Amino acid sequence: ETGVTQTPRHLVMGMTNKKSLKCEQHLGHNAMYWYKQSAKKPLELMFVYSLEERVENNSVPSRFSPECPNSSHLFLHLHTLQPEDSALYLCASSQDSQGPNEKLFFGSGTQLSVL
């Protein structure tokens, strides 16, 4: 079983749909992240949850709504998206130990296409 699992792998949705992306980590970590990866652009940090509390929200539009019900699960609820929201959405986790070299463990991402 991989450390960080994301579902679905691919998602196509219309601009009026509501969908959710799911992330689950099996590493016992206590911090989880959503990143957006668009073509030819650096990864953009969207949200960070540490100990199930949202600690970072990088000016993300309200049509993206994160949820972290426990330290192992993270969701990204999507509604009324725009075509420019099409991207690879990556989930990651880490151990919030304040170690400077603590690395992120990523899932394989959800490739989202908004029509």
Added chain:
Amino acid sequence: AQKITQTQPGMFVQEKEAVTLDCTYDTSDQSYGLFWYKQPSSGEMIFLIYQGSYDEQNATEGRYSLNFQKARKSANLVISASQLGDSAMYFCAMREGLITGFQKLVFGTGTRLLVSP
């Protein structure tokens, strides 16, 4: 603001040869961390190597080494003895703020490496 620059959109190397992927960074922090990640076609970002700003030795992890030149603000990744499985996107990243517990990484735009037989 912190920034990572990767000027090579694509690199080619023959199998068994060494290749250097460039990364320069900009920060006003004295304490920072630099990471390299590999992203194969499967999409998952895989951690390769880490270098702390106060580390005196260049980091090494197997076939990966980091050529850290602090004065030039560069952190180039060297892959020795390239293998076909090394073909992937490679991202340089910097950790913002070493005080907070969680990792807030700033990424570059990446370099696509293609290893030929």
